[in-house]
Amino acid sequence: PSGLLAHLNDAQRAAACHGMEPLLIIAGAGTGKTTTLVYRVAQQIAQGVPAERILLLSFTRRAAFQMIQRVAAVLSDADAAPNVWGGTFHGVATRLLRQYGPAIGVHPRFTIYDQGDAEDLMGALCRELDLDTKDKTFPKKRACLAIHSYGVNAEVPLDDVLVAQHPQFERHAAALQRLFAAYTQRKAELHVFDYDDLLRKWCDLLDHEQVGPKIRGRFELVLVDEYQDTNRLQARLLGGLRPDGRGLTVVGDDAQSIYSFRAATVRNILDFPRQFPGAQIIKLEQNYRSTQPILTTTNGVIAQAAERYEKELWSSRTAGPPPQLVTCEDEFEQVEFVTNRILEHQRQGIPLAQQAVLFRASHHSIQLEGQLARLGIEFVKYGGLKFVEAAHVKDLLSLLRLAENPRDTVSGARALCLLPGIGPKKAQDLLRELAAADGQFDVWRDAKAPAKSKEIWPEFVRLMSWLGQRGAGEDLGEQVRRASKFYEPLLEQAYDNPAQRLADLEELNQLAAHAPDRATLLADLTVDPPAARGELRGGPDRDQTLTLSTLHSAKGLEWRVVYVLHASDGKIPLERASFDFDQLEEERRIFYVALTRAADWLYVCYPRHEAAAYGYTSRSGWGGDMFESCRLTRFITKAVKASFQCQNAATFQPP
Ligand code: ATP
Numbered sequence: 001p002s003g004l005l006a007h008l009n010d011a012q013r014a015a016a017c018h019g020m021e022p023l024l025i026i027a028g029a030g031t032g033k034t035t036t037l038v039y040r041v042a043q044q045i046a047q048g049v050p051a052e053r054i055l056l057l058s059f060t061r062r063a064a065f066q067m068i069q070r071v072a073a074v075l076s077d078a079d080a081a082p083n084v085w086g087g088t089f090h091g092v093a094t095r096l097l098r099q100y101g102p103a104i105g106v107h108p109r110f111t112i113y114d115q116g117d118a119e120d121l122m123g124a125l126c127r128e129l130d131l132d133t134k135d136k137t138f139p140k141k142r143a144c145l146a147i148h149s150y151g152v153n154a155e156v157p158l159d160d161v162l163v164a165q166h167p168q169f170e171r172h173a174a175a176l177q178r179l180f181a182a183y184t185q186r187k188a189e190l191h192v193f194d195y196d197d198l199l200r201k202w203c204d205l206l207d208h209e210q211v212g213p214k215i216r217g218r219f220e221l222v223l224v225d226e227y228q229d230t231n232r233l234q235a236r237l238l239g240g241l242r243p244d245g246r247g248l249t250v251v252g253d254d255a256q257s258i259y260s261f262r263a264a265t266v267r268n269i270l271d272f273p274r275q276f277p278g279a280q281i282i283k284l285e286q287n288y289r290s291t292q293p294i295l296t297t298t299n300g301v302i303a304q305a306a307e308r309y310e311k312e313l314w315s316s317r318t319a320g321p322p323p324q325l326v327t328c329e330d331e332f333e334q335v336e337f338v339t340n341r342i343l344e345h346q347r348q349g350i351p352l353a354q355q356a357v358l359f360r361a362s363h364h365s366i367q368l369e370g371q372l373a374r375l376g377i378e379f380v381k382y383g384g385l386k387f388v389e390a391a392h393v394k395d396l397l398s399l400l401r402l403a404e405n406p407r408d409t410v411s412g413a414r415a416l417c418l419l420p421g422i423g424p425k426k427a428q429d430l431l432r433e434l435a436a437a438d439g440q441f442d443v444w445r446d447a448k449a450p451a452k453s454k455e456i457w458p459e460f461v462r463l464m465s466w467l468g469q470r471g472a473g474e475d476l477g478e479q480v481r482r483a484s485k486f487y488e489p490l491l492e493q494a495y496d497n498p499a500q501r502l503a504d505l506e507e508l509n510q511l512a513a514h515a516p517d518r519a520t521l522l523a524d525l526t527v528d529p530p531a532a533r534g535e536l537r538g539g540p541d542r543d544q545t546l547t548l549s550t551l552h553s554a555k556g557l558e559w560r561v562v563y564v565l566h567a568s569d570g571k572i573p574l575e576r577a578s579f580d581f582d583q584l585e586e587e588r589r590i591f592y593v594a595l596t597r598a599a600d601w602l603y604v605c606y607p608r609h610e611a612a613a614y615g616y617t618s619r620s621g622w623g624g625d626m627f628e629s630c631r632l633t634r635f636i637t638k639a640v641k642a643s644f645q646c647q648n649a650a651t652f653q654p655p
C-alpha cells in the first residue's frame with residue numbers, strides 16, 4: 001500500500017479508514033493505538049472532513065497537543081491540523097461552557113476550583129454546619145470531597161459509595177448528605193465549578209433543547225484515547241455527543257486501567273458495543289515498542305492478573321538485552337547505580353530525552369533528584385506537586401481569580417490573608433462587604449484595615465479595583481505583572497528561600513503572554529495545569545533533559561531506556577493498597593504500565609534496605625536500627641523473575 005497509511009499494518013489501516021459506524025479499538029500496550037488515532041484523524045482530514053469538526057479527547061492536554069502535531073506531520077501540512085479540537089474532557093467542557101454556558105444559566109465569569117480549593121470549601125462548610133468539630137470520626141475535608149466526587153463520576157448515590165468504598169463513614173450518611181447539599185448550593189452562589197461540575201454541566205448543555213443540537217452538530221468525528229480510564233459520566237457524555245455512535249472512535253486497553261480510585265471503569269470499554277449497537281471492534285496484537293525479551297517479562301506480569309482479556313503481545317524485534325533486575329544494598333546504591341547507567345547510556349549515544357526514571361510515589365525520587373542536581377544532569381519531573389499547586393503560585397493566582405469572580409470566597413480569603421494582620425475572620429467580613437457592593441472593589445477603600453496592613457491596604461485596593469475593571473482580555477500581561485509586583489515583597493517576607501519561587505512567578509508571567517484572556521488563563525491553569533515546572537517554557541534543550549515521572553504520569557509515553565525504582569513490596573504495591581483485592585489488582589496494572597514504557601532497555605531496581613520512616617521500625621522499635629529490610633515486589637513472581645537477568649548493583653556487568 002502507498003500513500004498516507006503506508007506505514008500501518010492491516011488492522012491499523014482498517015481502523016484509520018473505517019467509516020462512520022462506532023468503532024472500538026481494544027489492544028495491548030505499544031500496539032499503536034494512539035498512532036492509529038493520529039492516522040485516522042489525518043486520513044479523515046485528507047478526505048475532506050474540516051479539522052474544526054473533529055474532537056480529539058485524551059488524558060492530558062500535552063498528550064492531545066502532541067497527537068495534533070503528529071497529525072500535521074503525517075499530512076505534511078502544518079496548517080491542516082491545528083484547528084482540531086483537542087484536549088481533556090475537562091478542558092473541552094470549559095471551552096464549551098464559556099461559549100454556550102449562558103444559555104443554561106451559567107454565569108459568564110465563573111471560576112473553577114481545583115481539588116485543593118474544593119477541599120477548602122468542604123472544610124469551611126463542615127465548620128459552618130458544625131459537623132466535624134465535635135465528632136472526631138467524621139471524615140476530613142479531603143475524604144468528604146473524594147466521596148462526593150466518586151458519587152458524581154460513577155453516577156451512584158451516596159449510600160452506595162459509602163457501602164462500597166468507605167464503610168467506616170456509613171453512620172455519617174445523613175450529615176454528609178447535608179454537607180453535599182450545602183456544597184452544591186454554595187458553589188452555585190459563588191459562581192464556581194469544581195472539576196466534576198464541568199462534566200455535569202457539559203451533560204446539561206447536551207440535554208438542552210437548543211444548545212444540545214448545536215454542539216452535536218459541531219463535530220463529525222469524536223475520538224477518545226485511553227478509554228479504559230474514563231468514568232460513567234464521561235461515557236454518558238459521549239452518548240450525548242453522538243447518540244447513535246456515528247463518528248465515534250474509542251481506544252483503550254483494559255490491562256492498563258489505573259484510575260479506578262477516580263471512578264474510572266473498564267466497563268466503559270466492555271459495554272461500548274452495547275451502548276452503541278453496530279459498533280465494530282478492532283484488535284491490535286503486534287507490539288512495535290518493545291523488544292521481545294521485554295515483552296516476555298511484561299506479558300508475565302499481566303498474566304498474573306485475576307481478570308483480563310487474553311491478549312498475548314508479540315514483537316518482531318526479537319533480539320535485545322534482557323531486562324535487568326538489580327538488587328541494591330540501600331537507596332544510596334540505587335541512586336548511584338541509576339545515575340551511572342544513565343550516563344553510560346548517554347555516552348553510548350542514547351540521549352537523556354530517551355531515558356526515564358519511574359517510581360510509584362512522587363517522593364520516591366527525592367534522593368535521586370539531589371544527586372542529579374549535583375551532577376548537573378537536567379531533568380523534568382512529572383506527576384509531583386504541580387506548579388500551580390505550589391502555595392506561592394496559588395497566592396498570586398488568587399488575586400486574579402478574585403478579580404475575575406469577586407464572589408469566589410476561597411480565592412478571596414486566600415488573597416486577603418496574604419496581608420499582614422488579616423485572618424480568616426476579618427477576610428470573611430471584607431468579602432461580605434464586597435458581595436454587598438456587587439463586587440466593586442472600591443467599597444474597600446473605606447474599610448478598616450488592621451494596623452499592620454495600614455500601609456499596604458490602599459495599594460491592595462487600588463490593585464484590585466484596577467484588575468476588577470479590566471475586562472476578560474484587556475492587558476493580560478500587564479495584569480499579571482502588576483499583581484506579581486504587588487505580591488513579590490509579601491512572598492519575600494513569607495518564604496526563606498524565595499529565588500525558585502520568584503522564578504515561578506516569572507513563568508506565570510510568560511504563560512500570561514500566550515493566553516488570549518484572563519478567564520482562559522485561569523481556567524487552563526486549573527483544569528489542565530502544566531504537569532511539570534517549566535513544561536510550557538519548552539525547556540532549554542529537550543535532548544538533554546531526562547524524564548522523572550510517577551508511574552501514573554508515564555501513561556501512554558515511551559523511552560528507549562526505562563528505570564523503575566523501589567520495586568519493593570510496600571512501595572510497589574503501595575502499602576496502603578495491599579490489603580484490598582481490587583486495589584492490589586490496580587497496583588499490578590500500574591506496574592505493568594510502567595514496564596511497558598521501555599523500548600530497548602528495562603531496569604527494575606530495588607534496595608534491600610531502606611531508611612525507616614520516622615526512625616521507627618516495626619522490628620526493633622524506637623532507637624533501634626534505622627533500616628528496614630525490603631522484599632522484592634510480589635508482582636515479580638518466580639516465573640517472572642526467570643525472565644529477568646538478575647544482578648547486584650555493586651557487581652553489575654552490562655549484558
Ligand atoms: P500505549 O498502550 O502505551 O498507549 P499505544 O498502543 O498507544 O501504546 P503507540 O504509542 O501508538 O502505542 O505506538 C507504540 C510505538 O510503536 C510507537 O513508537 C509507534 O511509532 C510505533 N508504531 C505503531 N504502529 C507502528 C507500525 N505500524 N509500524 C512501525 N511502528 C509502529
Ligand code: MG
Nearest residue numbers: 033034035556
Ligand atoms: Mg497510547
